[in-house]
Amino acid sequence: MPSDSYVFEGPADPPAAPRDNNPPLSISELSFALKRTLEDRFGHVRLRGEVSKVNRHASGHVYLTLKDDKSAIDGVVWKGQVRGLGVQPETGLEVIVTGKITSYPARSSYQIVIETMEAAGAGALLAQLERLKARLRDEGLFEPARKRPLPAFPATIGVITSPTGAVVRDILHRIAERWPCRVVVWPCVVQGEAAAAQVAAAVRGFDALPADGPIPRPDVVIVARGGGSVEDLWPFNDETLARTVAAARVPIISAVGHETDTTLIDFVSDRRAPTPTGAAEIATPVLADLRAATAELDRRLARAAGRLVEDRRTALRAAARGLPPRPDELLALPQQRFDLAASRLGAALGRNVAAHERDLLRAAARLTPASARGQLDRGRERLDGLQRRMAAALARVPAREAERLDRTARLLGSLNPDRPLERGFARIHDASGQLVRRAADLAAGDGVRLVFADGSRAAQISDGDPPPPRPRERRPAAPPGRPPDQGQLF
Template sequence: MSDDSYIFEGETPPEPPRDNNPPLSISDLSFALKRTLEDRFGHVRLRGEISKVNRHASGHIYLTLKDDKAALDGVVWKGSVRGLGVQPETGLEVIVTGKITSYPARSSYQMVIESMEAAGAGALLAQLERLKARLRDEGLFEPSRKVAIPSFPAVIGVITSPTGAVIRDILHRISDRWPCRVLVWPVVVQGDAAAAQVSAAIRGFDAIDGTGPIPRPDLLIVARGGGSVEDLWSFNDEGLARTVAAASIPIISAVGHETDTTLIDFVSDRRAPTPTGAAEMATPVLAELRFGLTDLDQRLNRAGARLLSDRRTRLMAVARGLPARPEDLLALARQRLDHASSRLGSALHRNTGLHERRLVAIEGRFGRGLLDRAIERRGDRLAATSARLSPPMRRRLDRAEDRLAGLARALNSLNPKTPKPGFARIDDAEGRMITSAAALSAGQSVSLVFPDGARGARIDGGGDQPVETAPAPRPAPARPAPPKPPRPKAAPTDQGDLF
């Protein structure tokens, strides 16, 4: 061991040698690389094919750009999604613009995409074909869901640019053919905002109920002049196509020239080759209608004249078979009527005599003796039926009759309005019966009603003194009723038959 390793008491230890490369933390290095990438590649433009598209619930889109040798992760933030020229789809070749940055948590770099456009017309058409296939599978192109165009529209809605030649051509063509009311909804027909404005115009027309000052259109025309695929690409928007398919008003699409085809041509109710052709499809020709009505009126008059001429000819042919004078036609019928009326009187006399003889013949069979015999037979049957009643039943009826008579006598004896011997009924001056002493007052005039008459009386004031009354005589016992003689039995008779 060398002497330098020894440190004596009171000496200061030597300082360690200084390092010119101090260590960095992982975070410092990661964010330094992030700043370097963003400074060096703050604006890049790349071309590649999209793969692994992931639309996150937050609204961000994560994807991968690749070519035949390398791949690069990319992200489209939520605020930039709506501004993209095309929507990301797997297999689509695009040109993207943005910046290169890193993701420190994974030590990887990625591209923040700010704009995206298809790499050429071929890529746009490929994307359009895939979208068409998806909408076709959903049934949006089916002819059964399309609405018929009205033949005589009163109000037509036009969705187009208000400054182009398209609107002037449409208005001029409509005014020449079928003058009607036209409502124009101005929109832009090219660019990123075109699809949204056209969709809003269709929904706005569809929301009109016709009760306000603005009438509801009978049909709509979506029109735009010709242009390149990129110029017409707004009318290939999926949202616009679904809005056209969901509209309740019939829609005619007139986008581009005859050779141009957009997605709304397949979902609209009719497709016009040009905006002018759309105006012709939407309206009839007023002059042709007037000419047609005039022709129909002339044909109707000619047909009526031919019908009258035919009926006149047939009537003249039938008239040839008639006699010269109408009296000759009725002469034979009059003669037959005269002969029949001359025989009517004698026929009535003969008919009356015949019915009289038949009545006399029938009258002999119906006499009074026939009815008397029938009554006698019914009486005999009634007597026989009475005789067959048993004696106990007759005795029971007799007892019930006696009991009923006794009850009637008792009821009659209890009737206060019928005085009994030794009793009198007291009535007031109005003839009302007095039933209580409290109802009488001193000096009141009353009437005493006896069985043989009535006498007047006046009440004195001695109502508080008791009055001795003689005991009422006991009624004599009622004598038993003599027994009734028995009823003679009717001899049974044999009942005959009326017929």
């Protein structure tokens, strides 16, 4: 190759770019990374705050906001967790919640998924109770008119309480010494989160028992529990339990806590007892008192019957003193009067027959053929007179009707609007065909139509004097006795 020759090569490769140690993330990658970080770091938190902006979605989920004096966080309770909450979220309620922190990538916001919720203190519990109590009162569940009367002598009493406490023993002992009857105990817990649901199920169970089944439906039910704090008695302030007690068919006595404790079912039950023992006393009479009262009534009945018999005996003795010594003398005078009347009866019947016979003879003497013919003739004459008068009246009817019809025809002719036209009058109609009644309705230049008896003519309104009348050609009168010339047809 000569030394002065050139070799052409392609373009040189560009230098390699330096490697990036911080590659960009997509928005979704960052959002889900933050979501995993929050859920790993704050998988279980416990918060205290005030509930606000409660929104119960149609799907069953509950969306809310928890706040304090400086900050706020959104929260959600999934549908499956709503029923298990210790308290239901309401605006203004201070609660303690547990759950996990997560984020909602669509809005780049974080929230807490609430698993449990409880009231933060007695003040919050009482505030929630007052709001619920006001709502049930407005619905009429506290009205005295809807409360059922308690049975006077119950055959079966139902008791809803804990089977291991002292309350059930006090109730059974008190019932046994006052009114021995059948007692059916429905065991359930009376404290904690499951208490309200179990007590409500027991009320519905007693209410659903058949009256003639192996376990008969109780005549009255006692819901009992010992005393405790507001938190301990809170299950008996549950809204579902209160509505179940209000809807039960069986009368219910509420005996929850001591005399100073008040729960929501005390207002919806049919009777409130100060203590469980007092509920047993309210539900049952005292058998010994009933026996004593029955014995006293028996004694009073015996004394009243004795006085009645003695009064009747005294009255009988007083009446007996007014009677004659022999009973035959009591009937002697009436029997004598009867015999006298019987002896007069035959003669009286004979006189009655004779009097009727004389009346019949006098009537027969007046009833002769001549008198009968005279009455018949007079009746025939009267009938002939009636027929003549009727024929004359019927003959006058067509004449009266014809005269009335003629008057009606003349009246109709006088009311005919075309009748005046035959006497030389004319009707004036405007361009629209309406009848003109006043001169003020027409203006100069208006077209009108004059209607005469034999036809109509068009005319125009003018304000000046009318033109002189056009002379009319008079036709020579036809000679008398000669018919008018009709001309030739061809």
